[in-house]
Amino acid sequence: MPPTPPRPGRRGRHASGITLAASALSAFALVAACAGPPQPSGPGGQDAYTLSADTPAAKGQLDSFSWALYAEPPTLDYLQAFDYPQNTVLSNICESLMRWTPQLKEEPGLAERATNPDPTTWVFDLRPGVKFQDGTVMTADDVVFSLDRQRNPDNGGAWANEFQNVDTIARTGPLQVTIKLKTPDSQFPQYMATAAGVVASARGVQAAGKDYGTSGSLDCTGPYRLGSWTKGQSIELDRFDDYWGARAKSKKVVFEFLTDPSARTNALLTGEADGGYLIPTESYARLKNSSAGTLYFGESLSTVNVNVTNTHGPLGDVRVRKALSLAIDRAGFVSTGLGGNGTATTSLTSKAAWAAADAATQQAALGGLQPTAQDIAQATQLIKDAGARGKTLTMATSSIGQDVSLLATAVQSAGTRIGLDIQLRTIAPDAFTALFTDPKAREGIDMFPETYYLSITDPMDLLTNFQTGSYQNYAGYSDKAYDDLVKQAVGTYDPAQRLAIEARLNQQAADQALWIPVAQWPTSLFMNKRITGAPTTISYMYYPWAADVGAAR
């Protein structure tokens, strides 16, 4: 057999072996040095965080700024504006009759006045001379058309529930709309500051037909108009120069869809994106310590929950739901899943949502709830009593962020410790929003992580979800006593009296563990040194926040 001929490219074979071993060793040493528990910097083992009321006002104009979004909105039709990606964009294009301010108060929007001559009548007097982005002027007819579109069951709108008490919507003057309610409804006027109260040009919407929201103009009144939409990549908004209010400070806004949390963080650090809301929690420390910009936290009225979507299986037994609630490591989730920037809770509604209530009402709403600490022994006993040992449950998870993926892991771990078999089903980030709208997407899923933000400064926004037939009542919970209390609260215009009733609802929802609350989570906002002015609060869902963003210097 002839000797094997020498092969090219193999010089210094012995040296390369040693080099290889040395490199491997040093790599391992380096890596080992990189591992270690993050040092908590605040009391109680958590990073201390403070809420900022606002950000410094813009000092100048901008040609353009870019904004990171974690997912692409499926549509920008205001009927389906119920989730972060679509609302973050749409709030700058379409406006509502009323406006939710960055301080989370309500003020006049497209209606310059809202009056309530009797408990079942609301009269909205419209702002004169407001132009749509198609150049036409807003009239009462456009308002009637836009609100009727929400009510039409054929349209399957996400806000239809908010119109259930509406009897008639009529034009009572060229710039006046009168809404007659079937029964007094304290929530309805508040929702007129959300996407439920959006006014779009009747002509524009009818002309777009089924394509409305996915291509072409949205023909609303906001400070920006929809520019180009490159599917899968970005949405551009162009300043609407005929806007009735203060002109937007930037000519253009570019929303970049960055579904990967690492890519999103890197985009913020490198300046590829100038800013973003909903910062991946694992990046809080990097962004906080970065000199590229500032990380802010704001009032969110948000709680991170486990949404129970199926009560036909083991979760139909309240003892199983309670057991899971007792077994979740909330403190661990806050520390890890929320990067220490949150508060463990067993209340479905955040404490800030009760700010308008007196001390006694706050105590009635939030006092005496299950402690946030884990109680594995009691939880295991409950599972045993319910005969649910070994039963299988499926929880959805996604790589949207740690608030979702780590909560799913925490629930799975909690379930395992108390004798349940919890499977995780991975949902793609872009498909996650379908869990809220599509019953087929929820098939075979018993629970999914849901961060619920209040769309109005009133706990009722969440508590009505457990009313029979409500949009987000996926599990089909039905209790006459609960429904009666909801009706009573809805019919009460006096905030103090209403909050007292809501406190009872909050307790009942917690007692029944209809969803499993885990933590209160503030909004997060990052802006690099180039820009400033965006509000820190959850108001960005409905408030035209991008108009306030301008040059920092």
Add this chain to the structure above:
Amino acid sequence: MTTVLTRRPGLARLRAARQPLYLACLGFVVLVVLAALLAPWLAPGDPNTVDLGNVLAGPSADHLLGVDAAGRDTLSRLLLGARTSLIGPLGVVVFATLAGVAVGVAAGWRGGWLDSVLSRSTELVFAFPGMLLAILIVTVYGEGLLAPVLALAIAYLPYVSRLTRSLVLAERERPYVAAYQVQGHSSLQICLRHVIPNIAPVVLAQSTINFGYALIDLAGLSYLGLGVPALTPDWGRMVFDGQTAIQRGYPLSALLPCLVIVLTVVAFNVVGERWADQVARRDR
């Protein structure tokens, strides 16, 4: 022997002539296989036990290789992960080899129209990237190991069938085949008893190399969140889960599975190449 094994550009530069490298790689392959087989007994803890109060901790007496971003023991996950990470490529290789040999032998032995049909069909599969096919199938059938394994097996089939066909074409011309034919042996008997055993070492060498490629492809799918379900310990999935650890600046739990994947792929390649070399030398 003029038949050349199919290797990917990056890994084709690795040569296995050196005895120490071959032995080290063979040792590593044996170690990984043993780790996979004995994982339940070797693993220090449950790979899915979460400890949110102790995430990303470095190596310690309790956790020899530290813990991940959910506080799960990295060593246990690596050991248990060896099972899924090896079973997947094994499935791909077994299916691709059996089907590829059947197709290659039929095409090479019979020739004519059958050869044309089989060769063109397998070339069609070549034109479609294996990973893309796997992503498509997983999207339709949902997560799990079976769908990507089947998709990759189909994608790997042409590599084996083409090699087998060329080997059979050469083997068919050998005098012993004519001798068996004269003695009245059927084609099936000759193929099964003589031709396939004679070409087997080269095919097995190719399959060993394919094993490494399938491992890296499946790990890639898991990294994209398309392979095994979320809770299953799997090296690719560990890298996917480790992104959080990298973001937070403690990347050990992500780098270790990367290292194991790379070493395993290289080891299988070197071993496969060495076997092929040995067969080539013997034939000369």
